[in-house]
Amino acid sequence: MAKLNDEMKALLNSAMWVLATADNSSVPNAVPIHFKSILDDKRLMLVDNFMNKTIANIQANPQVSVSVWNSSSGYQFKGTASIEKSGANYDLGVEMVKDRPFNPKGVVVVEVDSIYLTTPGPQAGSKVE
Numbered sequence: 800m801a802k803l804n805d806e807m808k809a810l811l812n813s814a815m816w817v818l819a820t821a822d823n824s825s826v827p828n829a830v831p832i833h834f835k836s837i838l839d840d841k842r843l844m845l846v847d848n849f850m851n852k853t854i855a856n857i858q859a860n861p862q863v864s865v866s867v868w869n870s871s872s873g874y875q876f877k878g879t880a881s882i883e884k885s886g887a888n889y890d891l892g893v894e895m896v897k898d899r900p901f902n903p904k905g906v907v908v909v910e911v912d913s914i915y916l917t918t919p920g921p922q923a924g925s926k927v928e
Contacts, residue, residue, distance in 0.1 A: 801914045801928035802840045807874055811837055814867040818845055818907070820856035820880075828852050832865075834895045834903075838888065843876060843909040846892040848901045857882060863909055866917065873917035874927070878909045 803811070819829040830853055834846035843865055847854060857863065863880045867873060883889050884905040892906040914927040 801876075801878075801911050803837065803876075803911065803914075806872075807876075807914065808837055810867050810869060810872060810874060811835075811843070814869050816843075816845065817866045818853060819864040819866065820853050821860055821862070822856045823859040828856055834892065834901075836891065836895065838908065841911055843878075843911065844888055844892065845907045845909070846895055846901075846903050847882070847905045847907055848896065848903055850904075850907070853907075854882060854905075857907065863907075865909060868917060871918070875915040875917050876909065876911045877913045877915070878911040880907050880909050882907055 816832040816835050817829050818832050819827060821827045832845045836844045838844050857880045861880045863878065865876045882905050888906050888908055892903045896903055916922050916925045916927050
């Protein structure tokens with residue numbers, strides 16, 4: 800299983816995330832995610848406020864990708880997603896949006912199993928972990 804390093808965490812903490820899923824017919828879907836968190840060195844969490852198609856895709860096919868980038872670097876984190884509608888991670892998601900007019904339906908937790916470099920240049924697309 801891949802492990803997030805400090806550089807990756809810094810980028811994850813500062814950049815917008817895009818979550819990509821596909822349904823059981825391989826039709827892709829990608830959505831920007833505003834409320835998100837790094838749970839630990841191997842897991843990412845995304846708050847489900849409006850993820851209708853995304854959640855249906857994860858239920859049909861839990862393989863997902865999270866992409867982040869800025870003007871000079873980027874990464875793609877691939878892994879298996881699970882949906883949590885209660886517990887500590889869900890409570891963290893609720894806390895993240897408490898001052899907003901949202902009512903989280905759940906959180907998506909991604910167990911990262913591979914990481915790819917998306918920074919422009921000759922190494923783009925290379926597997927990091």
